[in-house]
Amino acid sequence: ADTLSAARPGARRELLETYIKRLKKLEDIATGFDGVxxxxxxxxxxxxxxxxxxxxxxxxxxxxxxxxxxxxxxxEMDYPGQIKVTVIREMRAVEYAR
Structure with missing residues (x-):
């Protein structure tokens, strides 16, 4: 039950502002790398x-x-449990037949 409540924003009365800052910091760390x-x-x-x-x-x-x-x-971060990091590299080739 503790793990389930940790995943839900507000379940532990975590302030919305703190929650948003944590998500933003997570995204900022990733976007700081070259090629992201x-x-x-x-x-x-x-x-x-x-x-x-x-x-x-x-x-x-x-x-x-x-x-x-x-x-x-x-x-750099404090977090409960683990965070899954997935990198997606996509190659698209588009051609038109006329």
């Missing part, structure tokens, strides 16, 4: 999804970025 286009904190801060630019970040560097972001979160 966007970052989204999900599930009350238990997961962060990071979109990287496919031109700047190859597959190997994407794995490295995930490890580095996880390390920086561990070093």
């Amino acid at each position: 286009a966007k970052a989204y904190a999900l599930q009350a801060g238990r997961e962060i999804r990071i979109i990287v630019e496919s031109q700047k970040v190859n597959d190997e560097k994407a794995a490295f970025v995930a490890k580095e972001i996880a390390r920086k979160i561990k070093d």
Whole structure:
């Protein structure tokens, strides 16, 4: 029950402002890395999804970025449980037949 209540904003009477600051800090840590286009904190801060630019970040560097972001979160933030760090690198090729 303790773990469940920790995931819900307000369940522990956590101020909304503090909750938002924690999510923003999580996103700011991720967007501070080179090649990161966007970052989204999900599930009350238990997961962060990071979109990287496919031109700047190859597959190997994407794995490295995930490890580095996880390390920086561990070093700089206080959080209960664990935070899942997911790096997404997408390549799109679009052509039109006329």
